[in-house]
Amino acid sequence: MSSEYNYDSDAQFFPFFVLTVTSLITLPLTYTLLRKPADATGANRASHIETTYQPDNADLIDIQRAKQKRKELRLKRMLFALGGxxxxxxxxxxxxxxxRTAPTIWNPYDILDIAFTATEKQINSRYRRLSITxxxxxxxxxxxxxxxxxSVNDDWVEIVKAYKALTDEEVRNNYIMYGNPDGKQSTSFGIALPHFLIAEGSGKYVLVVYGLLLGIGLPWLVGKWWYGMQKMTRDRVLxxxxxNMFKEYRERMEPGDIAAAITTAEEFExxxxxxxxxxxxxxxxxKLQTNAAEFMSAKDKKTLSEIEDPVxxxxxALTWAYLTRTLLDDKTLEAEKFELAPTAFQLNDAFQAFCLAYGFTSPLQSCYYLSQCLTQAIPPNDRLPLLQLPHFTPSIVRSIEKxxxxxxxxxxxxxxxxxxxAEQRRSLAQVAGLxxxxxxxxxxxxxxxPYLxxxxxxxxxxxxxxxxxxSLVQFVVKARIIPPGTTNxxxxxxxxxxxxxxxxxxxDAMKKEQxxxxxxxxxxxxFARDRTPRWSVFLVDARMGKIAVPPFTFQGFEKPTFDAxxxxxxxxxxxxxxxxxxxxxxxxxxxxxxxxxxxxxFDQKVDAIMTIDDASKAQEVDSDDDISEPEEDSIAGQMAALKGEAAGANKPRQPRKKQIQQPVESDYDSNTDEDEDDDDSETDTDTSDEE
Incomplete structure (x- = not known):
């Protein structure tokens, strides 16, 4: 018994093979492109704030913003998926x-042109008639x-085989068992490749291609994917x-210290x-010494001067030039300055993980303040909120404040x-030169x-x-968006x-909440990147200066805050x-x-008091709810009264004594003598302590 190889010389099955192999790569790749990323910013679903203001070097910022969009769109993978x-x-x-030609199945009844129900006599009669013609x-x-x-001889051989398959016992068994009157045939292998790739000396080239794909290409792709997964953290940072950033962490850090810490990352290389x-x-x-010295503290200047690594x-230096809006009079340096800001913002987000691991409030707040400053290009040591408005410069802001x-x-x-x-705003602007x-x-x-x-x-x-x-407690914050200057x-x-x-x-209610x-x-x-604002809520033990409950971050709301x-x-x-x-x-x-x-x-802080009652109090309330006396006006109440008179049960009941639980001193609470019923929180928008 031999083996027979049949090549797809007519290209009937080759497309099926290529389609299957290509889909194994294209479909998962397309899924990764279409699915919502873990760190989605919602930039594709939100609108823009309308304004005619154009900052200095707006063309360079637009170029860097387009470059960031190409990175986020994963252009290489999109092109590869499109080709697939x-x-x-x-x-x-x-x-x-x-x-396509379907393979023919050998059938003795079709060859003799008789029905499946034909008797042996009919088979012999049909064979004799065919032998004549x-x-x-x-x-x-x-x-x-x-x-x-x-061809005439071949046709007669097939007729004889068909006749024996229906009349000879041994030949019939071969046909039933193997589908052929001659018994078991050689094994046939169908290869879904055109014959020209194998025949006429092309075999060695096919072997080379398969060797490169399976021996080098596939291991290289798998290794690159695995190494890429291992060298990145969950925050998409090397x-x-x-x-390197972890080594720079301290219990007390200012935004400038965090800016210096994140520059140790290899992403800047x-x-x-x-x-x-x-x-x-x-x-x-x-340029920094000339134009930005007033915005940098002595500590920040010293840190910059002591760094030896040029990168x-x-x-x-570029980070400080961006934060202070220093004009560098060099297109290359300006482009690098705007390109660096989104990377610094991402690294600052990753640095928050170290702050949360240690639980100290100061460095976490500094991370949030640096995020604000990187987004708005404002010096972190002297955060002037009015600098976020177009046409406002530090000199104009200081004049207005004065x-x-x-x-x-x-x-x-x-x-x-x-x-x-409005008249006072115009008067202040005129005095400041606006x-x-x-x-x-x-x-x-x-x-x-969107002021929340x-x-x-x-x-x-x-x-x-x-x-x-x-118990599982929920801290609920009720808020609404009221943009500054909104009336009525x-x-x-x-x-x-x-x-x-x-x-x-x-x-329906569950869907509405989602x-x-x-x-x-x-x-x-x-900022050379489109993004939606994020709000973080966290609880702090002010006496200890530590985070009691880690931040919960919100990027959208269950109700529309702006109309069309x-x-x-x-x-x-x-x-x-x-x-x-x-x-x-x-x-x-x-x-x-x-x-x-x-x-x-836009930051706010409120005092929140959480009163935890003993478990027995909740059980007592549950028992009171489950076993309640019927009302006297109801039928059940009248029947209970009649039963009470017959059994002498109308005696006055003794009031139930409630167990008084003393509050326990906690590590979070520095004053446990406050009224437990006073759980309302008043908003305190004064952020001067942090500033």
Whole structure:
């Protein structure tokens, strides 16, 4: 028994083979491109804040923004996937237009042209009739039908085989077992490759191609994928960069310290690789000394001067040039400055993981402040909120603050500036040298900024009246978007400040809670990347200076905060963070922080007191709810009264004594003598302590 190889010489099955192999690569690749990334910014679903303002070097910023979009779109993988789909479409086309010949199955009944129910007598009769007309001695080849003597002999051989298969016992068994009257045949292998790739000396080239693909290409792709997965952290930062930044962590860090820490990352080497590391470094530092010295502390200047690595030194210098909006008078340096900011922002996000691991409040807040400054290109040591508005410069802001007699311990926020009467704003702008037309542009932007104002905060356990030890507690923040300068703001309805638990099984309510409505994209004319703002809520033990509950980050809301025309809806939105309550009863005092990572001066903090009752109190309430006396006016009450008179049960009941639980002193609470019923939180928008 031998083996027989059949090649697809007519290209009937080759498209099926190519389609299968290509789909194994193209379909998973397409899925990775279409799925929502873990760090999605929502930039494709949000609108822009409308303004006519164009900053300096707007063309360079637009180029870098387009470059960042290409990175986020993963252009190489998109092109590869597109090529795969084109190949698959061509293979489907070949499958449709190519004529296919189905393999014939040897059937003795068809050869003799008799029915399956034919008897042996009918089979013998049919064979004798065919022998008269089909025997080679009695049949002359018909040239018109391209018949030859050889084909006539082959036809008669098939007739004899068919006759024996139906009459001879041994031949019949071979046909039943192997499908052929001659018994078991040689093994046939079908190869879905055109014959020209194998025949006529092409075999060696095919072997070379297969060797390159399977022996070199496939291991290289798998190794690259595996190494790429291993060298990146969950925050999409190089492991070596994370290690370098971890070494720079301290318990107390200012935003400038974090800016210096993130420049140890290797991601900057890709931007400043080769000759870019030293090119223009001297000119850059000279510009900083001339134009940005007032915005850098002595500590920041010393840190920059002590760095020896040229890549890190230039990265830190470019970071400060970006934060201080220093004009470098060099297109290459300007492009590098704007290209570096999104990378620094991503690394700053990754640095927050170290801050959360140690749990200290100071470095975490500094990370959020640096995120705001990187987004708005504002010096972190002197955060002037009005610099976020177009046409406002440091000199103009200082003049306005001085004229407005703002307190020295805090800067004038956008909200405070827009709350001033229009005439007073124009007067302040004129004194500072800002024209009315430019002031109107700035006011137009301010009225579109998504300032999230806290209306109420409270703790709750879903479905329960009391909070007991170790239960799953929800810290609920009720807030609404009120852009600065908005007039005729409607009052908040008390119903909107409630947090009603959805009815079990209410699918519509669950779907409504899962809806996500995005606010407009961050107004950041100097930041070369489109992104939506994020709000983080976390609880702090102010006495210990540590984080009690890690931040919960929100990027969208369950209700639309802006309508189709870009006007605020004033809908009350709900932010919830869930955590486990402490294991002991008592009164716990927290400081809740609501921080926006995109705008300066939009941060808020409130005092929040969580009262945890003993578990027995909740059980007592449950028992009272389950066993209740019927009302006297009801039929059940009258029947109970009759039974009580007959059995003498109308004696006055003794009141149940309640067990008094003393609150336990907690590590979070520095003052447990406060009234436990006072759990309302008042908003404190004064952020001067952090500044």
């Amino acid at each position: 789909w084109l190949v698959m479409a061509y293979m489907v086309y070949l499958m449709v237009v190519t004529a 089909m025997h080679p001695d009695k049949r002359t080849p018909n040239a018109a039908l391209n018949e030859t003597l050889e 492991v070596t960069s994370a290690g 890709e931007i400043l690789r080769g000759a870019k590391a030293d090119s223009g470094l001297g000119k850059l530092e000279q 890190r030194r230039k990265a830190l 004229t407005a007699a703002a307190e020295q311990r805090q800067h004038l926020s956008i909200q405070s500036f827009m709350d001033l009467p 024209s009315n037309d430019r002031l109107k542009v700035a006011e137009g932007v301010a009225r579109q900024l 104002k806290i209306e109420k905060t409270f703790f709750k356990v879903q479905g329960e009246k009391y909070i007991i030890p170790s 703001v409607p009052k908040v309805s008390e119903k909107d400040l409630l947090d009603t638990d959805p009815v079990e099984g209410d699918i 809806e996500v409505h995005h606010v407009p994209l961050v107004y950041a004319p100097y 025309d870009g006007k605020p809806t004033f809908e009350v939105v709900t932010l919830k963070m869930q955590f486990q309550a402490p294991p002991q009863a008592g009164s716990y005092k927290f400081q809740a922080h609501l921080i926006c990572d995109s705008y300066v001066g």
